[in-house]
Amino acid sequence: MxxxxxxxxxxxxxxxxxxxxxxxxxxxxxxxxxxxxxxxxxxxxxxxxxxxxxxxxxxxxxxxxxxxxxxxxxxxxxxxxxxxxxxxxxxxxxxxxxxxxxxxxxxxxxxxxxxxxxxNAVATAEHTLAMLLAATRRIPQTHAELAAGVWRGDYYTYDRVGPELEGNTVGLVGYGAIGSRVARMLEGFGATVLVHDPYVDVPGNVGLPELLERSLFVSLHARATPETTGMIGKAEIAAMPAGSVLVNCARGALLDYDALCDALDSGHLFGAACDVFPDEPIPPGSRLLTTPNLVMTPHLAGAxxxxxxxxxxxxxxxxxxxxxxxxxxxxxxxx
Known part of the structure; x- marks a missing residue:
């Protein structure tokens, strides 16, 4: 038949x-x-x-x-x-x-x-690492200025350079198919990996407050559920170390984007990178379009x-x- x-x-x-x-x-x-x-x-x-x-x-x-x-x-x-x-x-x-x-x-x-x-687990994990490095090493900003004919030597000053992955701690919020792959990649960079995921039993699985306090880099990999919606807000970002980097290639609902912009404007966060947003496409006039030290891609991590x-x-x-x-x-x- x-x-x-x-x-x-x-x-x-x-x-x-x-x-x-x-x-x-x-x-x-x-x-x-x-x-x-x-x-x-x-x-x-x-x-x-x-x-x-x-x-x-x-x-x-x-x-x-x-x-x-x-x-x-x-x-x-x-x-x-x-x-x-x-x-x-x-x-x-x-x-x-x-x-x-x-x-x-x-x-x-x-x-x-x-x-x-x-x-899309492999593609998203690879994109997450690319976004993390791009935000930490100011790659999009410096490329744009070079393309405009501007050579900025001041990016090499101590206050403007970012941290290395090797020897620092990266916190992964979510440890499913994507988060677990990101963890394996980070180990190759020599980073210490912490995890917050109540549904898995792996070494380094800690509570969210401890992960935020100890991690110089934080990457979100949780699904958007009623429990995880808004899980990273003003208080959680404030709990991260000064000069840290936040990445979201998971779901826009996980993160308070106004709090993210505030933390970037104030300099509390060294940088951030996002592939997902509360409204897609990003509406004209959004703070996201003018906030400094924010790397963005249009929801294509899994592409x-x-x-x-x-x-x-x-x-x-x-x-x-x-x-x-x-x-x-x-x-x-x-x-």
Whole structure:
């Protein structure tokens, strides 16, 4: 029997990657139709009752007619889409969390939702180290001034130079797939690594107050949950040593960005680097655009060719399990 599949890729996890992975992994005949979503050329946002999705409900409903399996990254699985797609049984989201899927409505409709944990762990860990070094060594600022024809010798003065990783302590808030990789990389730099993560049992796992007090560098790697939202605010930043560096390549909700800007303006923090923000894109007039010693990238820490290929392979493997009648590996709605 032929399996009808919709590949709803975008300009990062391309349909060609999804289709090649499906053909390689899934037994039997496939009838694959395609829908190309506009992300990341057009930002994601809230669609209906789901977050971080491309606003393509109407196009998705039309493309899903008669389809049993959908593989995607940014398609919005809303109640409206589910109600219009009675044949749909498996919705595979090729990202670390299926925030673009209404899991409760999917469960009620009998649709399994899967996701792709760990797909961008290597890319995000590498980007975190790059951001940490860029903020500490003033790489973006000095490059911009050199490109403008300005040679700033005063960056070599004692008060303007930053600390080394070797021999200093780096605190990692979160020790999952990304945080643990960052820890291994930091050990190669000769840094001492502390961890704050109540869900793991590893050496150097301490309370958040102790981590902040002892760490000259702090990097955030926790998931955004009600418990972690706003976990790094004015008091927590003040508890960090003067002249320290803070990095957030996890989620914007973890950090109070006004407190971050205050600490950079005052000089309490030597520098900071962020890949994620409370509002994306950053709105015009935001303090983030003018605060000194802040390195920023537009939510692309997980962006690598390998991430896109891994994402496609992970969802294709779950489609193969579904076809063989096996339990899927990364089910988001077991209820």
């Amino acid at each position: 032929t399996l009808k599949v919709l590949a709803a890729g975008d300009h990062f996890v391309r349909n060609s990657l999804l289709i090649d992975a499906l053909k390689s992994a899934v037994p039997g005949e496939l009838d694959v139709r395609e829908l190309t979503l506009p992300w990341p050329v057009e930002p994601f946002g809230r669609v209906g009752e789901v977050d971080e999705a491309s606003d393509v409900e109407d196009e998705l409903i039309e493309a899903l007619r008669g389809v049993e399996v959908c593989v995607t990254q940014m398609a919005p699985l809303t109640k409206r889409v589910l109600d219009a797609s009675p044949e749909l049984r498996l919705f595979c989201v090729s990202r670390g969390g299926p925030v673009n899927a209404n899991l409760e409505a999917a469960s009620e409709a009998g649709v399994k939702v899967t996701f792709a944990p760990g797909r 690598s060719k390998e991430t896109a290929m891994k994402a496609a392979a992970i969802v294709a493997a779950d489609v193969a399990r579904y076809v063989r009648g096996e339990p899927v590996a990364h089910l988001a709605n077991p209820s």
